[in-house]
Amino acid sequence: MQAYIARRLLALMPTLFLASLIVFVTVRLVPGSVIDLMLAQNDISADKYSREQLVATLGLDKPMWEQYGGWIGGILLHADFGRSLWHNTPVGELLAARLPVTFELGLMALVVALTVAIPIGTYSAMRQDTAGDYIGRSFSILMLAVPSFWMGTMVMVFPSIWWGWSPEVKFVTFRESPLQNLSQMILPAIILGTSLSAVTMRLTRTMMLEVLRQDYIRTAWAKGLTEKLVVSRHALRNALIPVVTLVGLQAELLIGGAVIMEQIFVIPGMGLLLLDAVNQRDYPVITGVFLIVGVVVMVINLLVDLSYGLLDPKVRYR
Amino acid sequence: MATIAEPLAKRRSAHPAVRFLGRLFREKPLGAIGGVVFLAFLFVGVFADLLAPYGANHINPINRLKPPSWAFPFGTDNLGRDILSRCIYGAQLSVIIGFCAAGLATLISVVIGIVTGYLGGKVDLITQRFVDAWQSFPVLIVLIVAVSVVGPGMPQIIVTLGLLLGIAGSRIIRSAVVSVRENMYVHAAQSIGASTPRILVRHILPNVLPPIIVLFTTRVGVVIVTESALSFLGLGVPPPAPTWGGMLSGSGRAFMFHGPWLALAPGLCLTIVVYATNMFGDALRDLFDPRMRGSR
Numbered sequence: 001m002q003a004y005i006a007r008r009l010l011a012l013m014p015t016l017f018l019a020s021l022i023v024f025v026t027v028r029l030v031p032g033s034v035i036d037l038m039l040a041q042n043d044i045s046a047d048k049y050s051r052e053q054l055v056a057t058l059g060l061d062k063p064m065w066e067q068y069g070g071w072i073g074g075i076l077l078h079a080d081f082g083r084s085l086w087h088n089t090p091v092g093e094l095l096a097a098r099l100p101v102t103f104e105l106g107l108m109a110l111v112v113a114l115t116v117a118i119p120i121g122t123y124s125a126m127r128q129d130t131a132g133d134y135i136g137r138s139f140s141i142l143m144l145a146v147p148s149f150w151m152g153t154m155v156m157v158f159p160s161i162w163w164g165w166s167p168e169v170k171f172v173t174f175r176e177s178p179l180q181n182l183s184q185m186i187l188p189a190i191i192l193g194t195s196l197s198a199v200t201m202r203l204t205r206t207m208m209l210e211v212l213r214q215d216y217i218r219t220a221w222a223k224g225l226t227e228k229l230v231v232s233r234h235a236l237r238n239a240l241i242p243v244v245t246l247v248g249l250q251a252e253l254l255i256g257g258a259v260i261m262e263q264i265f266v267i268p269g270m271g272l273l274l275l276d277a278v279n280q281r282d283y284p285v286i287t288g289v290f291l292i293v294g295v296v297v298m299v300i301n302l303l304v305d306l307s308y309g310l311l312d313p314k315v316r317y318r
Numbered sequence: 319m320a321t322i323a324e325p326l327a328k329r330r331s332a333h334p335a336v337r338f339l340g341r342l343f344r345e346k347p348l349g350a351i352g353g354v355v356f357l358a359f360l361f362v363g364v365f366a367d368l369l370a371p372y373g374a375n376h377i378n379p380i381n382r383l384k385p386p387s388w389a390f391p392f393g394t395d396n397l398g399r400d401i402l403s404r405c406i407y408g409a410q411l412s413v414i415i416g417f418c419a420a421g422l423a424t425l426i427s428v429v430i431g432i433v434t435g436y437l438g439g440k441v442d443l444i445t446q447r448f449v450d451a452w453q454s455f456p457v458l459i460v461l462i463v464a465v466s467v468v469g470p471g472m473p474q475i476i477v478t479l480g481l482l483l484g485i486a487g488s489r490i491i492r493s494a495v496v497s498v499r500e501n502m503y504v505h506a507a508q509s510i511g512a513s514t515p516r517i518l519v520r521h522i523l524p525n526v527l528p529p530i531i532v533l534f535t536t537r538v539g540v541v542i543v544t545e546s547a548l549s550f551l552g553l554g555v556p557p558p559a560p561t562w563g564g565m566l567s568g569s570g571r572a573f574m575f576h577g578p579w580l581a582l583a584p585g586l587c588l589t590i591v592v593y594a595t596n597m598f599g600d601a602l603r604d605l606f607d608p609r610m611r612g613s614r
Contacts, residue, residue, distance in 0.1 A: 149566065298454050
């Protein structure tokens, strides 16, 4: 097991290296115009820095490989992502403040998605081609098509018109007031979660249909087990393994969706940080967020692969 | 007698495309409806200039924030612009972006997928590592960063979306190529000394056409919804272009509380088009690829 983890982590290295290179080169693809844009758009930096100073601050005067070495070295050795060009705070600090918020939103959305998808998907499979099955499936296909930003917009607009109710705009952290924080997060989490649940629901149903036709399920029935036991102990456990893979694949959708939800509900997470940084062309922040998001997605996928061992006794890591 | 035999003979010699359409309507009615809606969307997009009752940016201060009526079926916005007309021109933008970006994405997927899938070996390994790294980033985040570098605008959106989805989709084509590669006719072509480009174009390409068509169809939906998300975030096609996503954000947002119809029409257009594209793409996949059938 340890050897497997070590090998997986080692295999992550080239991917991470390539990823960091992509980030680095993308942002520096048009260095001249970046400086021009900064001078034109950021009055503050135009006051503070001259053109040459700006180039020096961004480190663009050095050769490309040296820039990359310095940048990646800073991150690896002392978690130094550079400083924000706009407020001069270390990017690492900004990331540390924003990451937990997005993580909380994503986790809540995932919980919503699974609590919606797995019971309905299971029910759909158990009662295949009944009215309930059709309703569940139609709902899931519809949720696939409704864009989450439209849903979020409607949730902001219509309750406010009908009942004069609107979500709190001033964000409260979990530490300050857990209850208020959760009540703020629950709406975006539900919207994000239901939009993700559609695919999970369809996969749960397909896998359950397949598993319910297996011999060991017939054996379980023949032993006289109740439906509850057959489904929960014998069928679901086997049907859920591909579903877990899907959750790993959805990590990137979860983070992408979180950006939109943070924008609509004014939640100060990574997404809002990124959008603000993009509007201000704050490149150290952009690269920092980009890299962290990539690492998070890779780690989630690694954890997903490791969780197979807990779910499926047939899987052995070598 | 001839009058009876004639239509029969005609039916038997029907073009494969016609037979395919028949199957689509018989076996996948919902997918066929999706296809019809998809065509209608294409029609509206192409003939937007003839269909829209007003101009997309025809400002009319007298008719500000008018609720839906006969003159303005979807109402008007805070500048008095007709929302129906804006939605129709929005369809035009979605058609252009959707087809161009999905086309570019499919082209890139096909080139990468066919070459790496057929050649295998080191080229394949290195490319796959690159695709891995590329895929570990959320599409929306990469797009936001890319737009921050190249700036907002339609050509930039089309190229970045095409490139991004193209690299990600190359996996699907590659796996199709890998299974086609080992067929007897490919070995036969190799043994008579056909050149690699010839094998790729004449033998591999026609046989991976079904996944290519499915990939393109589903990509159109993905592109449309991603572009509207970007425009919604203010990073897509800049205003006053009437993109569906852009209509839901920006200056109009503050007025939605006085005119909730502002929030309805663009979202509805998006949902219907994406729903139709999904159903159509699913139906095509089921008909083209019998192995996928049953995994509804």
